[in-house]
Amino acid sequence: MSLIRVGTTYIPVRNVAESLNWYVEKLSAVKTYEDDRKAIINLADQSFFLVKADEGETANFKDSEGNEQFSLTFEVDGYDKLAELHKEFARKEIRVGEIEDRGHAGNNFVFYDLDGNKFDVWSELSVGFKENT
Structure with missing residues (x-):
């Protein structure tokens, strides 16, 4: 048994509708679903969930030297x-x-x-x- 592929990536966003429009307009993502808490897009042969999150939340992190x-x-x-x-x-x-x-x-x-x-x-x-x- 082994992992085959990454199916979905989750991205925190403040405003689902605005972020969905940004991804469609700027990155040519394809919308497959939207409600007030999440949107699902296809981009680069993968599914992404744009998930409503609190202000300031991102998928970024700091490494051991403090670099984003x-x-x-x-x-x-x-x-x-x-x-x-x-x-x-x-x-x-x-x-x-x-x-x-x-x-x-x-x-x-x-x-x-x-x-x-x-x-x-x-x-x-x-x-x-x-x-x-």
């Missing part, structure tokens, strides 16, 4: 796609960090949603994903 960390990394296929997505996010007025070389394969940048949830984008596709597609 993201809990999720999206992948794109190569540096050119990363740079193109970075420009597109900036054009859509999404808060983005600079493209970084972090000393491992590929490059990354971070971006934030409407509620301050921090996400990462990496220029390398996982080996298992490449093999299966």
Whole structure:
């Protein structure tokens, strides 16, 4: 017996309707459900629940050195796609960090949603994903 895949990720948001609109407009997510406490979207071949939470709650955490960390990394296929997505996010007025070389394969940048949830984008596709597609 083994885990096969991640099916759902839960993201805390202050206002479900506003956050849902942001994800659909800015990230081209597809809405599959909405009520006053949660919305379900499909994004990057995964289901995400946008869950109403208290003000200031995010999926971010601090590492042992006090740096704010993201809990999720999206992948794109190569540096050119990363740079193109970075420009597109900036054009859509999404808060983005600079493209970084972090000393491992590929490059990354971070971006934030409407509620301050921090996400990462990496220029390398996982080996298992490449093999299966």
